[in-house]
Amino acid sequence: MTGGPQLDDSYARAVPELSLPWTAVRAPAPRLLLLNDALATGLGLDPAALRAPDGVALLVGNGPPGGVRPVAQVYAGHQWGVWKPRLGDGRALLLGELVDPGGQRHDLHLKGTGPTPFARGYDGMAAIGPMVREYLMGEAMHALGVPTTRALAVTATGAQVQRDTPLAGAVLCRVAASHLRIGTVQYAAATGDRDLLRALADHAIARHHPAAADADEPYLELFRSVVDAQASLVARWMLIGFVHGVLSTDNTTLSGETIDYGPCAFMDAVDPATVFSSLDTTGRYAYGAQPDIVGWNLARLGESLAPLIGDDAAVQDVLAGYPAAHRRYRTAGMAAKLGLAREDEQLGTDLMELLHAQRIDFTSFFRALSAGTARDLFLDRAAFDAWAARREALLPADRAAVARAMDRVNPVYVPRNHLVDAALDAAGQGDLGPVHQLLELFAAPYDERPGRAEFARPAPGGAPHVTYCGT
Numbered sequence: 001m002t003g004g005p006q007l008d009d010s011y012a013r014a015v016p017e018l019s020l021p022w023t024a025v026r027a028p029a030p031r032l033l034l035l036n037d038a039l040a041t042g043l044g045l046d047p048a049a050l051r052a053p054d055g056v057a058l059l060v061g062n063g064p065p066g067g068v069r070p071v072a073q074v075y076a077g078h079q080w081g082v083w084k085p086r087l088g089d090g091r092a093l094l095l096g097e098l099v100d101p102g103g104q105r106h107d108l109h110l111k112g113t114g115p116t117p118f119a120r121g122y123d124g125m126a127a128i129g130p131m132v133r134e135y136l137m138g139e140a141m142h143a144l145g146v147p148t149t150r151a152l153a154v155t156a157t158g159a160q161v162q163r164d165t166p167l168a169g170a171v172l173c174r175v176a177a178s179h180l181r182i183g184t185v186q187y188a189a190a191t192g193d194r195d196l197l198r199a200l201a202d203h204a205i206a207r208h209h210p211a212a213a214d215a216d217e218p219y220l221e222l223f224r225s226v227v228d229a230q231a232s233l234v235a236r237w238m239l240i241g242f243v244h245g246v247l248s249t250d251n252t253t254l255s256g257e258t259i260d261y262g263p264c265a266f267m268d269a270v271d272p273a274t275v276f277s278s279l280d281t282t283g284r285y286a287y288g289a290q291p292d293i294v295g296w297n298l299a300r301l302g303e304s305l306a307p308l309i310g311d312d313a314a315v316q317d318v319l320a321g322y323p324a325a326h327r328r329y330r331t332a333g334m335a336a337k338l339g340l341a342r343e344d345e346q347l348g349t350d351l352m353e354l355l356h357a358q359r360i361d362f363t364s365f366f367r368a369l370s371a372g373t374a375r376d377l378f379l380d381r382a383a384f385d386a387w388a389a390r391r392e393a394l395l396p397a398d399r400a401a402v403a404r405a406m407d408r409v410n411p412v413y414v415p416r417n418h419l420v421d422a423a424l425d426a427a428g429q430g431d432l433g434p435v436h437q438l439l440e441l442f443a444a445p446y447d448e449r450p451g452r453a454e455f456a457r458p459a460p461g462g463a464p465h466v467t468y469c470g471t
């Protein structure tokens with residue numbers, strides 16, 4: 001790749017105190033496992049050049065540097081509710097920023113590139129399985145219309161990583177609107193340096209919420225924009241049954257993109273208490289807890305921006321609007337899923353209770369509903385009939401059009417945990433076939449494929465309630 005892509009470092013220049021120039025540990029024998037051709041092309045990169053030795057070297061952190069120095073970003077955060085004054089990229093680097101042919105700026109970020117000064121005693125490495133999981137989840141979320149970071153590539157390093165057993169190491173190359181997190185603002189606020197906090201907020205405004213720059217109170221408007229973006233994001237998660245798994249403030253972005261796919265998964269049978277992280281013993285980040293916990297994270301953002309805003313009552317006002325904003329997004333999304341002519345919040349709430357009470361598979365219910373076979377899923381049919389009659393009253397006259405519209409927003413295929421785990425097991429054995437098969441299904445999740453019924457079903461015998469998706 002002649003010269004490599006030209007990268008920028010606007011973040012490092014805007015807030016030099018918030019990152020540290022750092023170099024990746026050299027990968028001894030890089031081997032490209034997955035490359036996202038569509039994403040590369042959209043970024044203005046040539047997939048063939050990325051597959052060549054210089055391209056692979058770029059994707060694994062061996063260079064060429066692209067004109068700027070990679071940095072490790074520092075941030076703080078509340079993990080499991082506990083304040084951590086210094087987290088940061090322990091095993092990751094911001095390679096640089098790429099401006100695509102449409103003028104959009106993206107972070108190119110590497111994960112698994114060796115310990116940085118923020119590694120807190122961890123090894124700074126990543127294994128193939130979790131990095132391929134992040135690739136799969138990001139692509140599925142993107143095709144489902146959810147704002148998300150995306151993987152450009154996974155490259156095996158040729159080095160071994162010690163987990164419970166020795167595993168093959170890998171580097172994920174991730175593309176994000178930015179890596180600005182609530183935890184980044186928390187870190188800047190905690191330094192007590194008002195100028196640093198202002199520089200960070202200005203950078204965030206310019207990058208993600210440029211309209212805020214013209215508002216009477218730009219920092220209050222920034223806060224309002226992030227609250228709105230997160231209210232919308234969490235609604236989308238709830239509408240597809242996604243459980244993030246670790247919603248610490250450092251995993252909550254200012255851009256409103258989903259970030260850091262660790263112990264995340266899609267819910268099969270509806271249960272608000274669904275958790276997938278073996279660490280989440282209290283259900284802090286359970287499916288049904290997500291709207292509230294993101295609200296909690298946004299409150300921490302409000303506190304951090306408060307010194308710039310200087311009007312605590314206004315901050316509280318914006319925060320107080322979050323639950324209603326979230327419910328509006330969710331009610332509108334649910335109306336589309338149900339094919340309704342007009343929104344009805346209570347109908348959606350009652351549906352979720354009904355699905356929970358009868359342990360109905362979330363994803364396939366909506367396709368069964370459009371196909372007219374949903375009733376068969378219920379043991380207590382009278383309860384379904386009563387709910388269905390209320391829905392019926394809200395449907396437009398052209399029922400065929402309703403069914404078609406529903407099938408454009410209700411996926412057939414989502415990354416169910418048992419499918420992802422099986423594909424990752426195969427990848428660990430060197431067979432990427434099942435991963436490619438899933439990527440193909442998830443790229444067009446609304447199109448039913450012949451002979452692929454087993455990929456649309458929940459785990460045989462019921463999904464395990466807790467899985468161990470180590471990172």
Ligand code: AMP
Nearest residue numbers: 087088089090091119122123124125260
């Ligand atoms: P996460 O839960 O993946 O968002 O990570 C939380 C924090 O732990 C971040 O600061 C990571 O950089 C850091 N971290 C996680 N795994 C490792 C590792 N193997 N080596 C160094 N830092 C890590």
Ligand code: MG
Nearest residue numbers: 250251259260
């Ligand atoms: Mg994280």
